[in-house]
Amino acid sequence: MMIPHKIHPWTKQPNNRWAGEIAGMREKLSQRNAALVYFNGAERLWYLPSENELKTNLPLQIMKTATDGRIYSFKNVAASSQKR
Numbered sequence: 210m211m212i213p214h215k216i217h218p219w220t221k222q223p224n225n226r227w228a229g230e231i232a233g234m235r236e237k238l239s240q241r242n243a244a245l246v247y248f249n250g251a252e253r254l255w256y257l258p259s260e261n262e263l264k265t266n267l268p269l270q271i272m273k274t275a276t277d278g279r280i281y282s283f284k285n286v287a288a289s290s291q292k293r
Contacts, residue, residue, distance in 0.1 A: 210234065212245075212263070218256040231258075231266050238267070238283045245269060248278040 213230035216223055224230070238245075245267070247260050260279070263269065269281035 210237065212257050214256050215258040215262070216256040218254075227258075235267055241283075243283040244272065245281045245283065246278065247281065250277045 213227055213234060214224050215227055245263070247263065249260060258266075268284040270284050271279055272282045273280045
């Protein structure tokens with residue numbers, strides 16, 4: 210699954226559907242044992258959301274940090290609240 214574009218790479222216009230697309234991503238990932246790999250070096254695509262934007266909008270937990278990015282697991286909020 211690709212991270213939704215925050216900005217359209219060809220038109221350079223904001224993606225007006227981004228909030229809905231990130232919500233859809235959250236829903237799909239919550240149903241799976243998922244990981245997100247985020248590159249923060251020169252490989253990072255400028256039209257994707259920042260790492261902080263993703264952490265704000267998705268329940269991510271760092272699994273591993275490397276020199277060129279991080280690997281996050283997806284915290285299942287529903288499962289966490291059921292354990293309490």
